[in-house]
Amino acid sequence: MPVEGATANSPLLTVSNLTKLFGSFAACNDINLQIDQGEIHALLGENGAGKSTLVKMLFGVLAPTAGEIVWQGRNVRIASPAAARKLGIGMVFQHFSLFEALTVAENIALSMDSNISLAKVAEEASRLSHAYGLPLDPKAHVADLSVGERQRIEIVRALLQNPRLIILDEPTSVLTPQEADRLFETLNKLKAEGRSVLYISHRLEEVQRICDRATVLRHGKVTGACDPRAETPASLARMMVGSDVAAVTAEGTSTKGDVQLEARHLSVSARTPFAVSLKNICLKVRAGEVLAIAGVAGNGQGELFDALSGEYPVADDAAVQIRQKPVGTRNINARRLMGAGFVPEERHGHAAVSAMPLSDNLVLARSRSDAKAFLGGGFLNIIRRDAVAAATKRISEAMDVRKSGEDPPAGSLSGGNLQKFIVGRELDRQPAVLVVNQPTWGVDAGAASRIRQALVDLAKAGSAVLVISQDLDEIFEVATEIAVISEGRLSDPYPARELSREKIGLLMGGMYGKTEGTGAVHAH
């Protein structure tokens, strides 16, 4: 169904000199942007470049400090998301604003006019979802759905408002390659109807594939507007990052030693209804090797990390082996004492206590495993502040952690710098085994490259490294072996250089290509 009143020539949205200040910090500085009718427009930029701030202003979540927004030739002030929806702007957030305990239909109904009955909403939603190739069961509880399905709810919810412009914030970061293909088909359908799409991403390959124009942001400023198809990935990356990012070198990690970390038929039942159970997982990581586990979020990665690290010990002692000793029933400190190091997923609240300074965060993680270095006074276990301060300094220097002051609270560091510190905290011990979950999720390219190089270097020095990641670029940069986790099952490992992205995609989407998404692979 084409949109009414779409006049082809005039721009749909023009943003002039838009600025947003947080205190004295300019998150968006003098932004100019124009979106035409029926185009897919990319907004490129690294984390922290100001993409989210810009779209929040367009969707009425944040109020701009200066500048103007012209919508269909009219100067507008967008005061709230409701006002944005009324104008014809729909948004699909990166972190979904869905209600887990409610059904699909109830979730959709919440964003609609109150006078439409729930049954009618369900009917309309299922009609739209079929028309755009986004199958959904209106009666399903959101808690039981995959991330891809949740995204479909968000998209259908936005489509029900019949928008002229749909903003998608990093939509493929949570999808398998096949799911992403289906999303692109949907976007092309929207474009054919004369609707416009603002597509936020930092994935150059995607942007080149589906977008007609691109606006590139860096440090809150527009650094380029171009036709992405006329550019090379390298030239786009330069606009995004400003300089060439140091490439991670994984060469020379071929010498393999003994098995240092092993899971033998590891099965763990789900702790909560929303968790995934692990089914008969077998893996081996040898000294000098980086095994990367790929997979879409929520397929058992967190549960696997918990079992390997001992955050939740398992019943079968032999199911987890560190340096060829059974440790399944041992806790995380016992495993650390045997020479293993662990970096969990969330920086704030899991890997670090945001309100505490870096030195205290260091003591919390290592007071048991490195008691000799950090504690004194015999049974009194008094913290040796000088040793802790020295170690904090050593780690910060080794990982190039940029911070204000000697020992600031963890929460005051940027995501990338805190992540560098947390990874460095474990590397500082020279662990024989390192397990790290999503090592560079949501950090900038510079920090990511630093962390990845450190992981590769650790393996080169003779440690066994297990990396759990959703980011395929990262996996191909660091891994010597790759396995894929899907619904709590782990595939066999493949040597990294023998595995294609398509093959990984098939493994991600379930077992060996028997999924709904397989048709899309052959489509391009």
Added chain:
Amino acid sequence: MGIVEAILLSVITAATPLVLAALGELVTERSGVLNLGVEGMMVMGAVCAFAATQITGSPYLGILAGIVCGAVFSQLFAFLTLTLVANQVATGLALTLLGLGVSGMLGEGFLGMQGIKLQPIAIPLLSDIPVIGPLLFRQDIIFYLSIALVAGVHWFLFKSRAGLKLRAVGDSHASAHALGVNVIRTRYLAVMFGGACAGLAGAQLSLVYTPQWVENMSAGRGWIALALVVFSSWRPWRLVAGGYLFGAVSISQLHAQAFGLGIPSQLLSSLPYLATIIVLILISHNRRTTLINTPASLGKPFVPDR
């Protein structure tokens, strides 16, 4: 009337205030607010209902006074926790202590007075059905109200748009706010409904259960109502089952004591509480149902940003 009927009647009378107070708290918690002040609101309702009945001579005005008093008293909690974002657990406990104290003070002049019992209303035809008729259709208005309210709340929560918004606020207040639902107003109203129900439960105690005023006459029923909400996994009809089960156990222990069984009376009086704990353990077994129904934002303060 036989002994069985007498027992069943007393079970209904014992269960009604539990169902009412728990129903109010269920709605409050579905909106994401944990109000531990049920006991305090209940006893305030009891003293106001009794006083108003004594002064006006009409137990119906007494019921109204109980409801209004519970609702008004609950708004103190709402103001502290929703507007001033005070800790909900601490504020709820304070509300209970305050309610017990203030009701004792208000009720001092009414101690030992002969109360006016709320008269049952026989429903024509239905009340003539043998056994069931006198039990279910020759009851006072508060019993009828309790059943109607349970049905109404079930409809409201799961069929109406406003109820959907209320559940959304309880599940994720940030998302609900982003969709334009007024989180704070929804919670104020939910807390007020909880207070009104607790007040009505209190009125039942001082007008039906034991028509007089005694200090602390809620006697821990507010706490049992709180447990019943968890027991019901936040579903209204299950709450009725729980309330009547609890009422039955507490009445049967009284009768068991009267019959002089050779069991220590202390053990018998602890039976209802033991039963509550056992059922709570059994019910928490089905974790999926519990989690789907548990309001995820329960007890978490909400401060809108912008």
